[in-house]
Amino acid sequence: MEKHLSEKFYLAMKKLEPRYPNKKALILPALHQAQEEYGWLPKEVLEEIGTYIGVHPAQIREVASFYTMYNLKPVGKNHLKICTNVACCLRGADELMNFAEKKLGIKCGETTSDGMFSLSEEECLGACTTAPAMMANDEYIEELDVNKLNHFIEKMKVLKI
Amino acid sequence: MRQNTLFEQHFWKDSNRSLDYYLQNMNGYQAAQKVLKEMNPDQVIEEVKKGNLRGRGGAGFPMGMKWGFIPKASEKPKYLVCNADESEPGTCKDRQIMRYTPHLLIEGLIIGSFAIGCKHSYIYIRGEYVNEAKLLNAAIEEAYEKGYLGKNILGSGFDLDITVHRGAGAYICGEETGLLNSLEGKRGEPRVKPPFPAVSGAFGCPTAVNNVESIANVPHLIRMGGDAFAQLGKIDKSGGTRLISLSGHVKKPGVYEIQAGSVTLRQIIEDIGGGIINDKKLKAVIPGGSSSPILTADEIDVVYDVEPLMKVGTMMGSAAIMVIHEDTDLVKLLLRITKFYAHESCGQCTPCREGCHWMESILHKILHGEAKPTDLDLLVDVAQNIGGKTLCALGDAAAGPVISFVKKFRPEFESYIKGQKRYA
Numbered sequence: 001m002e003k004h005l006s007e008k009f010y011l012a013m014k015k016l017e018p019r020y021p022n023k024k025a026l027i028l029p030a031l032h033q034a035q036e037e038y039g040w041l042p043k044e045v046l047e048e049i050g051t052y053i054g055v056h057p058a059q060i061r062e063v064a065s066f067y068t069m070y071n072l073k074p075v076g077k078n079h080l081k082i083c084t085n086v087a088c089c090l091r092g093a094d095e096l097m098n099f100a101e102k103k104l105g106i107k108c109g110e111t112t113s114d115g116m117f118s119l120s121e122e123e124c125l126g127a128c129t130t131a132p133a134m135m136a137n138d139e140y141i142e143e144l145d146v147n148k149l150n151h152f153i154e155k156m157k158v159l160k161i
Numbered sequence: 162m163r164q165n166t167l168f169e170q171h172f173w174k175d176s177n178r179s180l181d182y183y184l185q186n187m188n189g190y191q192a193a194q195k196v197l198k199e200m201n202p203d204q205v206i207e208e209v210k211k212g213n214l215r216g217r218g219g220a221g222f223p224m225g226m227k228w229g230f231i232p233k234a235s236e237k238p239k240y241l242v243c244n245a246d247e248s249e250p251g252t253c254k255d256r257q258i259m260r261y262t263p264h265l266l267i268e269g270l271i272i273g274s275f276a277i278g279c280k281h282s283y284i285y286i287r288g289e290y291v292n293e294a295k296l297l298n299a300a301i302e303e304a305y306e307k308g309y310l311g312k313n314i315l316g317s318g319f320d321l322d323i324t325v326h327r328g329a330g331a332y333i334c335g336e337e338t339g340l341l342n343s344l345e346g347k348r349g350e351p352r353v354k355p356p357f358p359a360v361s362g363a364f365g366c367p368t369a370v371n372n373v374e375s376i377a378n379v380p381h382l383i384r385m386g387g388d389a390f391a392q393l394g395k396i397d398k399s400g401g402t403r404l405i406s407l408s409g410h411v412k413k414p415g416v417y418e419i420q421a422g423s424v425t426l427r428q429i430i431e432d433i434g435g436g437i438i439n440d441k442k443l444k445a446v447i448p449g450g451s452s453s454p455i456l457t458a459d460e461i462d463v464v465y466d467v468e469p470l471m472k473v474g475t476m477m478g479s480a481a482i483m484v485i486h487e488d489t490d491l492v493k494l495l496l497r498i499t500k501f502y503a504h505e506s507c508g509q510c511t512p513c514r515e516g517c518h519w520m521e522s523i524l525h526k527i528l529h530g531e532a533k534p535t536d537l538d539l540l541v542d543v544a545q546n547i548g549g550k551t552l553c554a555l556g557d558a559a560a561g562p563v564i565s566f567v568k569k570f571r572p573e574f575e576s577y578i579k580g581q582k583r584y585a
Contacts, residue, residue, distance in 0.1 A: 019281070019324045021238070021364045027346035032288075032327055053346075066348040066507075067329035069288045085250045086451050086483055087408040089497055123332065123501055124250035124451075125289055128408040128481065129415045138291040 004044050005052075009033050013052065023053050027063050031070050040071035068123075076111045076118035078156050081135040084121050087128035092145070096132055097121065099146050103153055116157070167381045167402050169418040172261045178296060180303045183264040190264075190309055192383035193271045197317035202233075205276040209379065211387025213400030217254075218244055218335070218372030219450065219478045221399075221467040224379075230359035231277040231367045240368040241270060241279040242344065243376055245286040245293075246328055246335040249450035250501065251481030254404035255373035257416050259286070259293040262377065263300035267323065269376035271314065272383060274321050277369055281322045285340050288329040297325050332505035336553045337370040338362075339507065350507045351553035374404055396422025396466050405429065405465075409447075409484040410438050422466035426456070429465055430484055441486040445570070449478025451498050452558030454565030455491075475565070491573050493584070495566045496524040502559035513556040516547040520563055527577050528584045537574055541567050 012033050016026055030049045035041055041064060050057035064070045080100060084093040101107055104117050111118040127133035130142035134149075141152065171177045171187065183189035196205055210225030231239055243266065247255040258266060270282045286294050301323050304310045312320045331349045333339040338352035341363050362368020378401050382390040391400035399421035408414045411434030419429070426448060430436070437443055443458040448465070454475040456463075463469050470477045485494070503517035523540045526532040541564055548560040567574060576582040 016324075019322065022345075024346040025326075025344065025364075028327065028329055028343065031329065063346065063348055066350075067288070067331050069330035084497065085501060086447065086494065086498060087251050089494065090409040090483065090485065090489065123330075123504065124248060124252075126247050126253040126256050126287070128251050128253045128483070129406055130253075131408055131414070135289060140292070 002044075004042075004048050005034060006037060009037060010052075024055065027053055027055075027060065028067075031060075031064055031067075035070060039077075040074045074111070074115075077116050079118045079120065079135075079137055080153075081120045081122040081125075083123070083125045083127070083131070083133050085124040087124070088132040091131040093132045096134070096144060096146065096149055099149060100153070103150065117153070166418040167378070168258065168262060168265075168404060169416075172257050172416070174261065177261050178263055178300065180264060180300070180307060183262070187262070187265070188380075188384055190268055190315075192380040193268050193309070194315055196272050196275055196383055197315055197319050202276045202278065205272060205383070208387040209276070209382060212382040212390035213394060213398055214375065214378055214382055214390065215399055215467065216372055217374035217378070217403070217479070219249060219452075221477065224371060224375050227359070227369055227371070228273065228277050230357070231369055232360065233278065235367050237366040238280065238364075239278045240363040240366055241274045241277055241282045242337075242341065242363055242368055242370045243270060243282065243284040243373060244335065244337065244340055244370050245284050245290070245297075245373045246340060247290075247373070247479075248287055248332045248335045249452060249479045249481060250498075251406055251408055251447065251450045251483045252479040253406045253408075254416050254480065256290060256293055257404070258373050258377050259290070259297055263297050264304065265377040265380055266297070266373055267300060267304050267309065269379040270323055271309065271321055272379050273369070273371065273376055275319055277367075279369075280320055281324065283344060283363070284323065284325045285334070285344055286325060286327055287334070288327050291327075294325050294327055301325065331507075332501075333507045333553070333555060336555065339553065340370060341368065348507070350509050351555075353552060394421035394466075396464060396468070398468070399466050403466075403480050406479075406481040407434050407484070408482070410441065410486040410489075411484045412436055412438055419465070422464055422469075424465055426461040426463055426465050426482070429482060430461065434484065437484065437486050439486075441488065443484065444487045444489055445485045445491065447481075447483040447485070447562075449476045450481040451483070451501065452476075452554075452561060453478045454561045455569060457569050491566055491570050492524065492528050492577055495562060496521065496528055498562050499524055499559065502555065506555060506559070510551040510556065512547045512550040513559065516543050516556070517559050519543050520559070527574055530577060530580055530583060532578045534575075534578055537567060537571070537578065 034045050046060045047057040050060045127142045132144045133142045206228045214224045215221045328334045334343045334349040336351045339349040343349040358368040394400040402418050413435040446456045467477045499521045503521045506513045506517045508514045544560040544563040547556040
C-alpha cells in the first residue's frame with residue numbers, strides 16, 4: 001500500500017506509544033498529527049491511520065466524525081472560526097459574523113473559491129472575558145471588533161498565506 | 162477584597178509560568194516534597210477532606226471523598242485524569258491556570274497521584290487550547306529535567322509520568338465518562354453509570370477525574386494545612402478561593418479570585434465588574450455557565466457559592482457569570498443557548514438528541530413570528546421531558562435554561578407569539 005503519512009508522523013507516534021496502555025488511545029493524537037500535515041483528513045489518510053492502529057478504517061471515521069476539529073473535507077488556508085456563543089454574542093459576535101460573510105463574499109460554513117479563507121461558527125472557545133473571540137487556524141484572536149477583523153483579513157490577503 | 166490571592170496575583174505575566182518563578186515566588190514543589198517525604202496516602206486524603214476542597218468543574222463534589230473512593234486493594238493500575246476540557250460556555254479560568262501557573266497543576270497532580278496510587282496521569286485538554294497544551298508540555302518537560310517528574314521523584318522512590326492528551330472539539334468530553342472514552346480513542350459518548358470511574362474508569366481501571374482548578378488548589382492546601390485552607394472559605398463546606406469568569410455586559414470583564422462564599426453576586430457585578438457597560442440597567446444574570454438557570458436582576462443579592470445558589474433554584478457550576486443588560490433580546494439568546502446543546506448532544510439518549518432539536522425549532526418559530534400560542538407550553542413540556550431522563554447531565558443542562566427563561570421572562574416570548582415584536 002502506498003504511504004501517505006510522513007516519516008515525521010510515524011516518529012511522533014512511536015514516541016507516544018509507550019505513554020498509553022494500548023494503541024487505540026493513539027487515535028486522537030494520530031488524527032491531530034495527520035491533520036497538521038494535510039490540513040484535513042482525506043479518506044486514504046484515515047485508512048492508513050486504521051492500518052497503523054490496527055482497526056478497521058470505519059472505526060477511525062466513526063471517531064473522527066464525532067469531533068468538530070477534524071476536517072473531513074478540505075478547508076481554506078485561513079480557517080476563521082468565530083465564536084457566537086453567549087459571552088461573545090453579548091459582545092457583538094453576530095455583527096462580526098455578518099461582516100466576515102460580506103467581506104469574504106461567502107456564507108458561514110463555506111470556503112472562498114481561491115481556497116484562501118473558510119468561515120465557521122464556533123462554540124464557546126473559553127475566551128469569554130476577552131469576548132468576542134475567534135480562532136484563525138490554531139491561533140486565538142481576542143477582544144475583536146470589526147476593525148480588528150477587517151485588518152486581520154486584509155493582512156492575510158496581502159501576505160497570501 | 163482580593164489581596165494575597167492564591168492564583169490571581171500570579172496571572173497575566175508570561176514570565177510567571179517558568180519553573181524558576183514557581184520555585185522562588187510560589188513555594189514551588191514544597192508541598193510535593195512534604196507529601197512524598199512525610200505523609201502517607203491516607204493522610205493526604207484526610208488533609209484534603211479537612212480543607213473542604215470541592216470540585217471546581219461544575220458539580221462541586223468534595224475532592225477528598227472522590228479520591229477516597231479509589232479502591233486501594235485493586236491490583237490494576239490507577240489513573241488520575243485532569244479534566245482540562247473547559248467548555249462550559251462562559252468559563253475561561255482553567256485556561257489562565259495553564260497559561261500562567263502550569264507548575265501548580267503539575268505539583269497538584271504529583272500529590273494527587275501519590276494519594277491514589279497513580280503512576281501515569283493524563284491531562285485531557287480541549288483541542289482548541291493549542292497554545293495552552295504547548296505551554297503545559299513545556300512546563301512538564303521542565304519538571305522532568307529537574308526531577309519533579311519521572312522516576313524516583315525527589316529521591317522519594319515515587320514515580321510519575323504525565324501525558325497531555327488533546328481533545329478535538331466536543332463539549333460532551335467535559336463530562337467525565339465522555340472524557341474517558343475520548344482518552345481511550347473513542348467517540349466522547351458518556352457511559353452508563355455505575356460502574357463509576359473510581360471502580361472502572363480509564364482503560365477499565367480505577368480512575369479519579371478532577372478539574373484543573375481543583376488539582377491546582379492541592380499544593381496550596383497541603384502547604385497551608387487543611388484547616389487554614391478551609392478557613393479561607395467564608396461559608397460552610399466550601400474551602401479555599403474560587404476563580405470566577407466574569408463576562409458579558411460588565412465594565413471590567415475578567416477572571417477574578419474570591420474567597421469562597423465571601424461576596425454576593427451583586428458585589429461581584431458591581432464592585433469587581435465595575436457595574437454595567439454604558440450604565441445600562443441590569444436585566445438578568447446567568448450565574449454558573451450557560452447550563453445554569455437564569456436569575457433576574459432582583460435575584461442577585463445571593464451569596465455566590467454552591468449552596469446559596471442552589472437555594473434560589475440555580476447553580477454555581479463552573480463559576481462562569483454572564484451579565485446581561487436591558488437591551489438584550491432573551492428569546493434570541495435562549496435560541497443561541499439551545500442551539501449549542503442541540504449541536505453538542507452526543508445523540509445516545511433520545512430525549513436529549515430529539516428534544517434539544519425540538520426546542521431549538523420551537524424557539525426559532527417563536528423568534529420568527531411563526532409560533533402558535535400553545536407552542537410556549539409545548540416548549541416547556543419538551544424541556545421537562547428531557548431533564549432527568551438521560552445518561553449524563555447534558556440533557557438537564559439544556560432543559561434548565563429553557564424552563565427558567567420562560568418562567569421568568571414569559572412576556573418577552575409572548576410578545577413575539579402575539580406579533581407585538583418582530584425579529585430584526
